[in-house]
Amino acid sequence: MELVIGCVGKPSAGKSTFFNAVTDGKAKLLDVAGLIPGASEGAGLGNKFLDDLRHAQVLMHIIDVSGHTNEKGEETVGYDPINDADWLDTEIHQWVFNNLWKRWTSIARRHKATKSSLQATFVGQLSGYGATPSLVSKVLDRLSAKEPVDLSTWGEEEVHNLVKIFLDIRFPTVLVLNKADQGDDTDRNIEKIVEKYGSDRCFVASAAAECFLRAANKQRFIRYEPGSMFYSTLEDDDEEQAKADAEKGLGPLKPIEKKIHRRLERISDMVLFRYGSTGVRAAINAAVELADVVVVYPVKSLKSFATNTTPGATNKGIFADAVIVKRGTTIKELAMRVSQFLGSNLAYAEGEDGRRRAEDEPITSNNLIIKFTTTIASSTLTPSDSSATDKEGKKGVKKGAKAGPSNVEE
Template structure:
């Protein structure tokens, strides 16, 4: 699996997933060739908001991201969002688009589960009243669990025989069988450790219950999930939100209204309001005479949205959901530069903080060089942090050392030649 963060957007039909994608992604953005990747047809691009170093180092006016944008010190970093096929109960048995859903899911690092908390759509996405959305949360987890469990259990006899004949460790055996889910050995070790299983482990002693326990632990690490409680503007949503929070206290939850965000973006594009995505308010003609004046009907609709969504929940929840997903998976923004004083990314001194890349927690300094370009790792000499201090090649990148200048053998040789001239 690529190191690049991919957010999987999942949910049953009619839960508001399409509206969420429209609200979270920007079809007008520059998405054709953003850093270190290509965009495939079934991917969209959303943006992770974080504080840009330009604010700390007084470079706001000079900051010039190549992809995404920087707005007064808030950096919006492009992130892939995968539109996973709609899910219905029985997906693990191939019902609906189950096979496509589960195959797509393998590419995601973290999931945003869009749940219709109004209770006005049933498990198949059909209109109804009084449906309990708590069921959606559990059966999504059950379907993914069944998919992985069944893939392991039908091969369990072979796995046991292979471990016995090769005298392999259990984590190595399990990692091989889970590699199709983008699984590294460290993840399997963590999943085993969380259920108090440590080497040497004899897999022949495991029964179905033990394997179920392992799969649960594996899922919590491999597919961490943010619940996006959508359609909070509906009158039937409040009680369901309270019940979901009580039932699933360990989940990250974000109340949201995707349709509200789409509407606010539309009004902004038509110059009726001044609105910044993620904020808890907007301005109209009454506060800014450069805007178009709303008629009474539009003004009433905007005020209702402000009261039911923005003031009550502190925003539409769309940007907060993306931010929560990135931080739940512990990805860190890193800024490679060529000049530590100007923070420029080219020799001319321009392109300040031009590039930014999100990397997994635990990424090492030299490892990141290879992510940027194979030659940077191949001819690596040393790396420096923002204050010019040398960074160890095995140092882990954190938010305190995420502005990095690399020097390679080829680059140092060229600089010496220039000095001699």
């Protein structure tokens, strides 16, 4: 299971270049189709764009901060890119709000008729956008909602507030202020966006500069570490560094051609010395941190941490399985992420210290190794082959008998 970062932005904002600049990141990048105003009502690629977002844990909005392209990605001059940051939030908000509001009367009626909790109702309505019980609990905390609530009394203002809080939690967003080396109104545009959205969310970048530096590094014109403020050339080389490169199977650095030298000088002046780096690696790192995820290791043995305890097995698979989940995910939700079988037949879970964990206990940095035990023996039903249910079930368990707990984890 991977951490997925949704790369969003209007056409010509530099998304493709950004993708080319990220070849060894610590997360999977999802290239979401270009967005234009009116997407929530079906304009452009509309619903496809918005539907793609559901697969991402965090968003990275690529903005052409130079002001050389308008809201549709067409060439222009003097466009204010702060509009792009504003209407992306608006489009996503309207997409969710419209889907909820047009059904709100029936949602409120069903909520009352079934005597459901707010959590159960909102999980049911927002699960299509990736909502989980633990996430909805955070939403309810911010809403300060106290049961019982008559949803029929909620108007547009209350539903808008619900959607805003939900999206703030569900889709944390990093703003990548791309094309920062284009001059003109770039500095003023950067200042306005950072002032409104905060420096912790905004990262000044030049994906084109990062692409060029990586290409020059690969072709051995320079030695460059992604995210660094510096690069070295043949003139900077020393015997020790050349020896280290040779041990890695790398050839010597080449003399730099004039055209390449001029481009490197411009990148140094307009990007590296001004901003400290190209900003690409910093933006990726920020997105990963903003996603607030942890890696959990489901095991079958708390002594050996093996995932394969079959007698005679040569490959025990020590910490072989890893699941990426958002911090605060519950034990039950984790079990469902591992497999539908495990979540549906969970008897109990134990932490590294052997203590049993409640199903609603949240995952934190202190409980990242979990052993699951199910109510159905693994010889009776295997998670990987649900078609074996009837055959193996009839053979393995007598009618009316209750299967004992079994350690099952896939």
